[in-house]
Amino acid sequence: VNLEEIARLSGVSRSTVSRVINNRPGVNPKTRERVFEVINRLDYHPSAAARRLAGGHANILGLVIPMGVPRLFTDPFFPLLIQGVSQACSAHDHSVMLWVAEPEYERRTIRQVLQNKMIDGVIVASAILDDPLLEAMIEGSLPFVLVGRHPAAPQVNYVDVDNFTSSREIVTYLLRLGYRRVATITGPQNMIAGLDRLEGYRSALHQWGIPVNPDLILSGDFMEEGGYTAMQRLIPRHPQAIFCASDAMAVGALRALREASLRVPEDVAVTSFDDLPFSAHAEPPLTTVRQPIQRMGATAVETLMDIIAHPDSPPRSVILPTEIIIRASCCPAGQTGKEAMPGTEKITTNV
Amino acid sequence: VNLEEIARLSGVSRSTVSRVINNRPGVNPKTRERVFEVINRLDYHPSAAARRLAGGHANILGLVIPMGVPRLFTDPFFPLLIQGVSQACSAHDHSVMLWVAEPEYERRTIRQVLQNKMIDGVIVASAILDDPLLEAMIEGSLPFVLVGRHPAAPQVNYVDVDNFTSSREIVTYLLRLGYRRVATITGPQNMIAGLDRLEGYRSALHQWGIPVNPDLILSGDFMEEGGYTAMQRLIPRHPQAIFCASDAMAVGALRALREASLRVPEDVAVTSFDDLPFSAHAEPPLTTVRQPIQRMGATAVETLMDIIAHPDSPPRSVILPTEIIIRASCCPAGQTGKEAMPGTEKITTNV
DNA sequence: CTGAAAGCGCTTACAG
DNA sequence: CTGAAAGCGCTTACAG
Numbered sequence: 001v002n003l004e005e006i007a008r009l010s011g012v013s014r015s016t017v018s019r020v021i022n023n024r025p026g027v028n029p030k031t032r033e034r035v036f037e038v039i040n041r042l043d044y045h046p047s048a049a050a051r052r053l054a055g056g057h058a059n060i061l062g063l064v065i066p067m068g069v070p071r072l073f074t075d076p077f078f079p080l081l082i083q084g085v086s087q088a089c090s091a092h093d094h095s096v097m098l099w100v101a102e103p104e105y106e107r108r109t110i111r112q113v114l115q116n117k118m119i120d121g122v123i124v125a126s127a128i129l130d131d132p133l134l135e136a137m138i139e140g141s142l143p144f145v146l147v148g149r150h151p152a153a154p155q156v157n158y159v160d161v162d163n164f165t166s167s168r169e170i171v172t173y174l175l176r177l178g179y180r181r182v183a184t185i186t187g188p189q190n191m192i193a194g195l196d197r198l199e200g201y202r203s204a205l206h207q208w209g210i211p212v213n214p215d216l217i218l219s220g221d222f223m224e225e226g227g228y229t230a231m232q233r234l235i236p237r238h239p240q241a242i243f244c245a246s247d248a249m250a251v252g253a254l255r256a257l258r259e260a261s262l263r264v265p266e267d268v269a270v271t272s273f274d275d276l277p278f279s280a281h282a283e284p285p286l287t288t289v290r291q292p293i294q295r296m297g298a299t300a301v302e303t304l305m306d307i308i309a310h311p312d313s314p315p316r317s318v319i320l321p322t323e324i325i326i327r328a329s330c331c332p333a334g335q336t337g338k339e340a341m342p343g344t345e346k347i348t349t350n351v
Numbered sequence: 352v353n354l355e356e357i358a359r360l361s362g363v364s365r366s367t368v369s370r371v372i373n374n375r376p377g378v379n380p381k382t383r384e385r386v387f388e389v390i391n392r393l394d395y396h397p398s399a400a401a402r403r404l405a406g407g408h409a410n411i412l413g414l415v416i417p418m419g420v421p422r423l424f425t426d427p428f429f430p431l432l433i434q435g436v437s438q439a440c441s442a443h444d445h446s447v448m449l450w451v452a453e454p455e456y457e458r459r460t461i462r463q464v465l466q467n468k469m470i471d472g473v474i475v476a477s478a479i480l481d482d483p484l485l486e487a488m489i490e491g492s493l494p495f496v497l498v499g500r501h502p503a504a505p506q507v508n509y510v511d512v513d514n515f516t517s518s519r520e521i522v523t524y525l526l527r528l529g530y531r532r533v534a535t536i537t538g539p540q541n542m543i544a545g546l547d548r549l550e551g552y553r554s555a556l557h558q559w560g561i562p563v564n565p566d567l568i569l570s571g572d573f574m575e576e577g578g579y580t581a582m583q584r585l586i587p588r589h590p591q592a593i594f595c596a597s598d599a600m601a602v603g604a605l606r607a608l609r610e611a612s613l614r615v616p617e618d619v620a621v622t623s624f625d626d627l628p629f630s631a632h633a634e635p636p637l638t639t640v641r642q643p644i645q646r647m648g649a650t651a652v653e654t655l656m657d658i659i660a661h662p663d664s665p666p667r668s669v670i671l672p673t674e675i676i677i678r679a680s681c682c683p684a685g686q687t688g689k690e691a692m693p694g695t696e697k698i699t700t701n702v
Numbered sequence: 703c704t705g706a707a708a709g710c711g712c713t714t715a716c717a718g
Numbered sequence: 719c720t721g722a723a724a725g726c727g728c729t730t731a732c733a734g
Contacts (some may be wrong), residue, residue: 002711013721018713028719047468049409050711052400053726060448060469074628079430086451090460095467097411098449100437109441116446117398117727118411118469224632255632277425281575281606353727364705369729379703401727404710468711 001044009042010035021046022056048095052118059094061085061304062113062122066101066133074223075248076276077293081125081147084297092305101133110136121308123147123300129190143311145304147296151192157307159300159318161291163193163273166322167200167243168207170271170289173324174241175208178333179269183216183239185230185249194222197245197273220249227252235260240333241269247279250286250329258283269330285327292320352395360393361386372397373407399446403469410445412436412655413464413473417452417484425574426599427627428644432476432498435648443656452484461487472659474498474651480541494662496655498647502543508658510651510669512642514544514624517673518551518594519558521622521640524675525592526559529684530620534567534590536581536600545573548596548624571600578603586611591684592620598630601637601680609634620681636678643671 003021007014012031019027020035038044052058063085065078082098089096097119101109110133113122121143126134129151137144138153150156174182184201187194198217205212215237220226227249234242235256244250250272257264264270264284272279275290303316354372358365363382370378371386389395403409414436416429433449440447448470452460461484464473472494477485480502488495489504497509525533535552538545549568556563566588571577578600585593586607595601601623608615615621615635623630626641654667 004711014712015714015721016719019720022713026719031719043462043466045462045466047404047711049400049403049469050726051713053398053404053728054711054713055726056713058400058469063449074427076425076427076430079427082433082449083451086449087453090450090456090463093463095448095450095463095469097446098414098433098437099441099446100434102438105441111394111396112441112444112446115394115396117396118400118409118446224629255634258634278575283606283609355727365728366705366730367703370704373729377703382703398727401710402729404712405727405729406710407729 001042003044003046006035006038006042006044010038048118057120057308058118060097060119061089061094061301062097062099062116062119064099064101064109064113064122064124064126064133066103066106066109066124066126066128066131075246075274076278077274078125080276080293081297084294085123085301086297087294088298088301092301094301094305106133109133114140114142121145121304123297123304129192143304143307145300145307145316147300148192149317151195155315157303157316159296159303159320161296161320161322163196164200164203166289166291166324167197167245167273168204169200170273170287170324171201171204171243172207173287173326174243174269174271174330175204175210177241177269177330179241180210181213181216181238181240182210182243183218183234183237183241184243185218185220185227185234185245185253187220187222187245187249189219191222194245201243220245222246222248224248224252224255228256231256232260235262239268241330242271244270244272247272247274247276247282247286247288250288251278251282254282254284254329265329265331266335269333271330275325279325280327282329284329286325287327287330288325290323290325292322296320352393354395354397357386357389357393357395361389399469408471408659409469411448411470412440412445412652413448413450413467413470415450415452415460415464415473415475415477415484417454417457417460417475417477417479417482426597426625427629428625429476431627431644432648435645436474436652437648438645439649439652443652445652445656457484460484465491465493472496472655474648474655480543494655494658496651496658496667498651499543500668502546506666508654508667510647510654510671512647512671512673514547515551515554517640517642517675518548518596518624519555520551521624521638521675522552522555522594523558524638524677525594525620525622525681526555526561528592528620528681530592531561532564532567532589532591533561533594534569534585534588534592535594536569536571536578536585536596536604538571538573538596538600540570542573545596552594571596573597573599575599575603575606579607582607583611586613590619592681593622595621595623598623598625598627598633598637598639601639602629602633605633605635605680616680616682617686620684622681626676630676631678633680635680637676638678638681639676641674641676643673647671 007017020032048058125147146158149158149160186198218230220230231253272288275288279286358368399409474496476498500509500511501507537549569581571581582604623639626639630637
């Protein structure tokens with residue numbers, strides 16, 4: 001079943017069928033209706049290959065996850081993102097081409113993506129500063145959207161949450177509970193989210209006139225293992241409360257605290273960032289910043305489709321809201337957790 | 352840069368360039384070399400769209416993950432599989448198109464996949480019995496490979512591990528340690544892996560002349576939550592040892608045991624299946640069957656490429672080896688765990 | 703071993 | 719509002 005056949009059966013030319021399919025103006029409504037009827041009856045779908053070759057859109061978006069092996073399966077961030085992207089594409093009758101860019105093959109992947117004449121645009125889920133892939137994308141002419149803000153290039157379209165403000169607010173929450181010796185386990189400082197979350201921590205302390213103590217800032221890697229080892233080094237420094245820059249690190253931190261026989265939240269209060277599905281089942285359940293990962297994926301798709309449709313409009317940036325999810329890993333300073341804490345509760349922020 | 356230009360610069364016709372690109376025989380070696388030289392110099396890549404349209408291969412494989420929301424981010428099985436597929440495709444200069452098939456959109460996804468005239472073949476990661484997608488694939492003519500064996504249709508190509516034998520062996524391992532009251536928490540019984548792992552459990556007991564006690568068989572869902580609730584129901588029945596059909600369920604079971612103040616392995620020995628990355632960090636680390644998930648993805652790609660290249664050869668099935676990874680969640684019956692258990696150790700099976 | 707030509711299924715000016 | 723025609727970049731018989 002091809003366009004030719006639809007034209008024949010509707011009694012019009014191929015040009016007209018093409019106009020109908022692509023929703024172009026200037027077609028008699030009755031003609032349009034007749035053509036649609038035939039299309040639906042035959043369950044006709046245009047060939048992406050032919051479309052693309054003829055200079056049109058293939059309705060295929062690329063998704064690039066430039067990530068070394070570890071984090072891809074340490075936590076469900078990327079699976080959720082992939083799902084959001086995939087769902088939104090499906091809903092808009094687009095397909096998605098996926099690249100998982102291992103660092104050692106990065107150059108090759110860049111070529112594969114940019115020289116791939118099949119895709120209409122790309123979603124890049126990289127938050128690594130100075131990612132060569134990102135630089136290549138900026139140089140190139142393929143429309144793309146970044147998941148995560150870009151610190152330097154203002155022309156880059158992106159979808160993100162406000163990592164800075166969200167982090168400042170959850171640290172402020174700890175300060176309000178009465179803690180003063182608040183530590184942080186940071187994300188990698190070559191990722192924008194890692195930087196912003198640390199800045200949010202610093203900003204909250206500044207606002208409350210509390211000096212930032214370098215001994216209470218430990219660097220992590222967003223993963224369980226990194227949270228675990230950072231916490232081990234932190235324990236001798238006797239923090240009252242901690243802000244981990246990711247849930248996965250918080251789980252590692254909880255493990256280190258348990259091994260040291262410290263109770264959470266009675267001895268140390270713990271907060272983090274992400275609200276991944278496992279965070280509600282941690283021991284204790286985590287108080288954390290929820291970011292809408294799936295929605296970020298879906299929003300990236302919609303933003304990219306809009307960019308493709310309107311290539312000359314100014315750069316787009318979308319900031320999605322977060323909320324603070326309050327669970328049992330915190331309690332007011334000086335109290336025991338059990339008596340003081342409510343069930344899960346939400347504080348919506350950055351709306 | 353297109354084929355025309357390569358032809359011009361090499362002083363041959365487009366036909367010849369096409370033959371060179373597609374590694375067809377009947378080209379003078381010197382001509383071939385000359386053409387390759389120009390291709391490499393210009394970094395030329397043929398247009399997948401044009402290729403496909405002209406009746407050739409686009410070098411694009413599809414990957415379908417027909418799964419409801421939950422398991423996709425509960426455990427890293429699918430991320431690992433995706434990574435294996437993506438890597439192997441990249442290595443063979445293929446691209447991958449991804450569909451995450453939500454059950455409610457399944458019909459739509461089936462159409463999108465089968466009517467997609469872009470892909471050369473599909474990898475289907477469904478182990479659900481009577482999956483309509485699978486039935487549609489069997490009806491259709493698009494080459495495909497299943498990840499997970501198909502119980503009924505012998506013409507279906509697949510890549511899998513031997514779930515039955517591997518499960519029998521890890522349960523046998525528990526029996527050798529001296530346990531007799533061995534329970535199991537099963538996977539969903541509408542998935543072939545769930546069925547096979549339960550059969551393996553039964554078979555091990557039979558071999559040892561131990562009657563199968565229905566009270567010691569609880570059904571789970573492969574996920575943490577299901578393992579947790581199944582274990583809660585199991586505790587009053589006083590099992591000495593348990594075989595969980597997935598690591599994620601084992602983690603849930605450990606949580607239930609901890610809440611009931613039962614020690615692992617002293618009070619209850621725990622084994623499972625998968626050896627996902629988090630299993631080495633569980634409390635205690637899990638004795639489990641390791642299946643090579645990434646390699647299954649890569650093998651599926653290679654098998655599919657082989658099927659596409661040789662469409663008329665008989666059905667292919669590939670069984671990859673597993674190994675039993677011994678960690679601290681088991682000890683000989685009647686001993687305390689600490690004194691008896693070695694570090695991590697492997698028993699390779701099904702090689 | 704090599705080339706000229708038709709054709710894959712679309713889109714896009716161009717003409718009316 | 720509609721159609722005839724060219725062309726996108728390949729592959730594949732067919733002819734030599």
